[in-house]
Amino acid sequence: MFELKWLWQNLEGNRTRYILALCLSVVGSSLTIVNPYISQRIVDTFIAGDSALQNLTQERQLLIMLCLGMIGFSLLRTGLAYFTTMQYEQSSQNMMYNIRIFLYNKIQGQDREYYDRNRTGDLMTKMTGDLDMVRHSMAWIFKTIIESLTIFIAAVIYFFTIDAQLTLWMLILSPPIFIVAYIFAKRVRPMYIDLRERLSQLNTTTQENISGNRVVKAFAREEFEVQKFTEKNVNYSTANKKAALVWLDYFPFLESFAQGFNVILMLAGGLFLMNGRITFGEFTAFSSLIWAISNPMRNIGIIINDIQRFFASLSKIIDIYYAKPNIVNEHTSTNKRRYEGRIEFDHVRFKYDSAIVLDDVSFTVEPGETIAIMGSTGSGKTTIINLIPRFYDVAEGRVLVDGVDVRKLELDELRDNIGMATQDVLLFSDTIDGNIAYGDPDLPEEDAISFAELAAAHDFITKMPEGYDTVVGERGVGLSGGQKQRIALARALAVRRPILILDDTTSAVDLETEEHIQKSLRELDYPCTKIIIAQRVSTTAQADRILILDNGKLVEEGTHAELLAKRGYYYDVFKLQNEGIGRQVTASGKE
Numbered sequence: 001m002f003e004l005k006w007l008w009q010n011l012e013g014n015r016t017r018y019i020l021a022l023c024l025s026v027v028g029s030s031l032t033i034v035n036p037y038i039s040q041r042i043v044d045t046f047i048a049g050d051s052a053l054q055n056l057t058q059e060r061q062l063l064i065m066l067c068l069g070m071i072g073f074s075l076l077r078t079g080l081a082y083f084t085t086m087q088y089e090q091s092s093q094n095m096m097y098n099i100r101i102f103l104y105n106k107i108q109g110q111d112r113e114y115y116d117r118n119r120t121g122d123l124m125t126k127m128t129g130d131l132d133m134v135r136h137s138m139a140w141i142f143k144t145i146i147e148s149l150t151i152f153i154a155a156v157i158y159f160f161t162i163d164a165q166l167t168l169w170m171l172i173l174s175p176p177i178f179i180v181a182y183i184f185a186k187r188v189r190p191m192y193i194d195l196r197e198r199l200s201q202l203n204t205t206t207q208e209n210i211s212g213n214r215v216v217k218a219f220a221r222e223e224f225e226v227q228k229f230t231e232k233n234v235n236y237s238t239a240n241k242k243a244a245l246v247w248l249d250y251f252p253f254l255e256s257f258a259q260g261f262n263v264i265l266m267l268a269g270g271l272f273l274m275n276g277r278i279t280f281g282e283f284t285a286f287s288s289l290i291w292a293i294s295n296p297m298r299n300i301g302i303i304i305n306d307i308q309r310f311f312a313s314l315s316k317i318i319d320i321y322y323a324k325p326n327i328v329n330e331h332t333s334t335n336k337r338r339y340e341g342r343i344e345f346d347h348v349r350f351k352y353d354s355a356i357v358l359d360d361v362s363f364t365v366e367p368g369e370t371i372a373i374m375g376s377t378g379s380g381k382t383t384i385i386n387l388i389p390r391f392y393d394v395a396e397g398r399v400l401v402d403g404v405d406v407r408k409l410e411l412d413e414l415r416d417n418i419g420m421a422t423q424d425v426l427l428f429s430d431t432i433d434g435n436i437a438y439g440d441p442d443l444p445e446e447d448a449i450s451f452a453e454l455a456a457a458h459d460f461i462t463k464m465p466e467g468y469d470t471v472v473g474e475r476g477v478g479l480s481g482g483q484k485q486r487i488a489l490a491r492a493l494a495v496r497r498p499i500l501i502l503d504d505t506t507s508a509v510d511l512e513t514e515e516h517i518q519k520s521l522r523e524l525d526y527p528c529t530k531i532i533i534a535q536r537v538s539t540t541a542q543a544d545r546i547l548i549l550d551n552g553k554l555v556e557e558g559t560h561a562e563l564l565a566k567r568g569y570y571y572d573v574f575k576l577q578n579e580g581i582g583r584q585v586t587a588s589g590k591e
């Protein structure tokens with residue numbers, strides 16, 4: 001079976017320990033029959049045998065030895081169980097530790113398409129709940145199966161040595177139990193796959209709700225969100241109950257069969273005892289070991305439940321394990337080159353799934369130039385800049401950096417040459433200093449300060465209670481939109497890359513602050529090609545060239561003056577932003 005083979009492969013380094021644990025389980029469980037055997041000897045020799053009284057006086061030494069033996073074996077079994085459990089725990093924990101690291105790296109190495117397709121809540125479920133289910137199975141469920149099986153087999157062999165016919169009578173119930181268990185397993189498997197899916201939906205809803213709580217509050221949609229959560233919760237709970245109820249359908253059969261072992265022992269065993277076919281001690285041995293046969297039968301349903309959960313979780317983990325990104329970061333180059341910063345789009349066509357987003361886009365940016373991209377919302381501006389660091393690959397055409405197709409460049413090196421501030425600003429729960437130095441952890445504090453000054457962030461940072469050491473909350477909680485944008489800009493500048501990409505980075509700052517930022521960008525002390533997405537003419541006016549996008553096509557290209565003279569989209573935007581919205585408002589406030 002593929003999943004088990006996969007587990008075995010990943011057990012590398014811990015295989016010996018795990019096999020040792022399995023062997024110890026077998027040995028420890030086999031010892032279960034020792035005490036019933038000693039009991040049998042004690043009963044037959046000292047309690048119920050013909051010469052019991054005589055033995056009690058003459059063989060007292062043997063009795064003491066047998067009693068000590070019982071205590072000794074009990075202690076040995078307990079010690080062994082402790083040691084065995086430790087081996088299971090250590091090997092399964094070590095294995096999961098390795099797999100967790102591997103999966104985390106795997107997720108980190110996925111391309112943007114993977115993140116577009118996979119929900120955060122689902123990935124979180126795989127990395128936590130599913131991994132833990134597999135670990136639990138390795139440490140407990142497999143152990144339970146091995147131990148139950150060993151005890152069962154050891155008891156059956158021991159029973160056979162006492163009386164084969166009585167043993168066969170006892171085993172008469174096993175086939176129907178296995179048939180019931182098999183039917184149950186077949187019915188319950190799809191339910192656990194469904195259950196796992198619903199848990200993932202529940203986690204996704206919870207995660208989205210928590211990370212989007214400010215939007216929820218802004219729209220006073222708490223009730224709606226509670227309803228949405230309740231719906232997922234009900235779904236999960238219903239699926240859980242459904243699976244549990246299926247188990248309950250079969251439980252009475254399994255329990256009755258398990259109880260049946262006692263009845264058979266009483267009837268057949270009692271008859272055999274009266275006939276003198278077995279001794280009283282042997283009957284006691286049967287009686288004290290009957291649980292070894294009935295318990296595994298009784299637990300078979302629980303074990304099947306857990307195994308179904310185990311396989312449902314394991315297949316989800318394997319999904320991540322074998323997921324292959326289309327855009328791979330080889331991490332091979334040790335010496336990363338610094339690029340000149342020339343960018344060229346050569347008849348680029350791009351689509352998300354089947355929707356064409358960029359169509360025949362061609363333009364060139366020379367090293368050191370500043371290019372502004374403007375266009376209506378959804379026209380494809382962000383998509384253009386996402387193609388430069390190769391977050392996605394083009395469908396047709398080429399994107400070239402320093403004259404080389406980005407698909408032929410080392411991904412690490414390419415991205416190491418780009419500083420980027422994205423539209424959706426994400427800051428980490430760290431100090432402001434730590435956030436600015438994110439791309440360069442060795443950045444001296446005075447440099448962090450000077451980049452914050454360039455990004456017009458220094459003044460508000462120094463006014464904060466702990467200045468640069470102020471810890472910002474998750475995603476930058478505690479800062480205004482404009483403040484977050486400025487820290488993100490300082491972070492992008494601080495890496496001093498030859499290509500700087502800014503996606504609407506100054507949209508939330510006032511005009512005066514923006515003026516300061518524009519000046520800083522013009523006066524950067526390192527060579528840098530800048531690509532700036534902006535909606536304000538005040539931002540684009542100073543660019544060497546402005547590209548206008550409309551519906552995925554490049555419709556205008558030129559300097560501020562050239563585009564104004566063209567009287568196209570750019571001119572309209574310019575007019576709109578400079579003359580208000582075209583309405584002449586009178587002093588009295590009427591049009």
Ligand SMILES: Nc1ncnc2c1ncn2[C@@H]1O[C@H](COP(=O)(O)OP(=O)(O)OP(=O)(O)O)[C@@H](O)[C@H]1O
Pocket residue numbers: 116352353357375376377378379380381382383384423
């Ligand atoms: N991950 C994605 N999967 C599918 N479609 C996407 C994805 N990202 C963007 N799109 C679609 O691609 C088109 C272009 O999006 P893009 O983000 O490039 O526009 P934009 O010009 O940057 O818009 P805005 O000014 O609103 O940021 C839009 O129609 C958008 O719906």
